[in-house]
Amino acid sequence: MVKMRVLLSGYYGKGNGGDEALLATLLQMLPPDVTPVVLSGNPEETHRRYGIESYNRMELLQVIKTLRSCDAFIWGGGSLMQDATSAISPFYYGGLMAIAQVMGLKTVAWAQGIGPLLRPQTRWLAKRNFAGCSQVSVRDRNSAALLSDWGIPYILAPDPVWALESKPVPRLAYLPQPRIAVTLRNHPQLTETRLAKLIAALVDLQQATQAFILILPFQKSEDLGISEKIQSQLKDLSKIICAEDPQLLKGIFRGVEMAIGMRLHSLIMAASEGCRCFALSYDPKINRLMENLAIPGWNLENLPDDANVISKIWIEHYQNSESLSSDKIQSLINGAFLHRELLKEVLK
Incomplete structure (x- = not known):
């Protein structure tokens, strides 16, 4: 049986511990019959650390080629759709999502923290992106409220990193x-x-x-x-x-x-x-x-x-x-696994 290929996009390979934790958690939560492919700012390091296929997130032709080879596309967690720190960021991530949707891939906005969206153009793009997704999960009530206002279904769950398995040092x-x-x-x-x-x-x-x-x-x-x-x-x-x-x-x-x-x-x-x-x-x-x-x-x-x-x-x-x-921590960990259940559902 041929495994489903899934392209993961986020702020990966940039040396940010939080975003790397989101990637590590996403990889832990993907179904075992999925082959992950990662867009990274440092594809060699991402390949070395996780032993998975990885490509430069800024090489557009390679990104398009990789999208064509995949069955699904995932925004992999965090505040990707926001224009407070960068007006370019939502257009990069939103553009990739739009291309994936035009290609007919299953698309997932996973564990998102949406906003701030200060510009009308980025709000329009975000709404269009999320509306076209096969599944959406968010990590906070403000993001959930925004999707509710837009009439877009979603799952609300704690940040996935609550469920990341830690290692002793x-x-x-x-x-x-x-x-x-x-x-x-x-x-x-x-x-x-x-x-x-x-x-x-x-x-x-x-x-x-x-x-x-x-x-x-x-x-x-x-x-x-x-x-x-x-x-x-x-x-x-x-x-x-x-x-x-x-x-x-x-x-x-x-x-x-x-x-x-x-x-x-x-x-x-x-x-x-x-x-x-x-x-x-x-x-x-x-x-x-x-x-x-x-x-x-x-x-x-x-x-x-x-x-x-x-x-x-x-x-x-x-x-x-x-x-x-300990009960509260376990409750948050259990809740974070809802992001895993969403992946199981959409990638089956």
């Missing part, structure tokens, strides 16, 4: 405990002034808790410089850990007492491994997670002016808050 055994994990990212809202306040607050937090600080650049090209600035103030009391394997990245949060994160999937990974979380938001998707899980935090633009206020609140959170209950 043996080298962590030699690092001191307790531990606090920190994930900051390069962003216009994280000004030098705000970063300086956060670093000063982290120094105070470490002194008050005597915790060892794990600094996790989720996207090395974007985050490493900030990580090094933090580490320079904490010296032997911290360590930068760059983990490219998504399962190992998630496994780092095992045994971590508290996580402070800007990146969405750093918070999801941390919460799923039983960490107390504190969010620093630069994007509505972070606020949606904060609402859904009652995670405390600040929008970066509303960060307190006084580093002592920041550290005091962090210390209070470290000492008195609780992580999600």
Whole structure:
């Protein structure tokens, strides 16, 4: 029996831990009788890591040729259809989806976080794309509400990364405990002034808790410089850990007492491994997670002016808050598997 070939498209091969985690989870959830083919920013690395067929996402002729060889096309998770950070992104992903639909492939918008869509053209394209899909799943209520307004059926389920299988990281055994994990990212809202306040607050937090600080650049090209600035103030009391394997990245949060994160999937990974979380938001998707899980935090633009206020609140959170209950975590994991059931249904 010939296996169904399925082309997977997302922000893959760009060194972003969250998007690589979505790809790893999607590959875990695909039916066994499917052959995945991945469009990647680094096809050689994607092939090496997962042992699967992969092509350069920007080589249009190769992409068209690969689409013709496939039976289905999947937008593989995340905020692909949004124009807040890039006006080009929705046209790239939307264009691929439109081509796949014209070719008559089964098309799936999988685990999407839709928006913001600030321009009429991108809203029109997104509506057209989603309406033409064989199946759609979304990861938050705002995306679900938008599809409802458009009259497009969907499945709402937690982000798939809740269900990603983590792996233990043996080298962590030699690092001191307790531990606090920190994930900051390069962003216009994280000004030098705000970063300086956060670093000063982290120094105070470490002194008050005597915790060892794990600094996790989720996207090395974007985050490493900030990580090094933090580490320079904490010296032997911290360590930068760059983990490219998504399962190992998630496994780092095992045994971590508290996580402070800007990146969405750093918070999801941390919460799923039983960490107390504190969010620093630069994007509505972070606020949606904060609402859904009652995670405390600040929008970066509303960060307190006084580093002592920041550290005091962090210390209070470290000492008195609780992580999600094991029942709540299991419920979210079970819910995330609805994305797998959708794949089984549409790819049978």
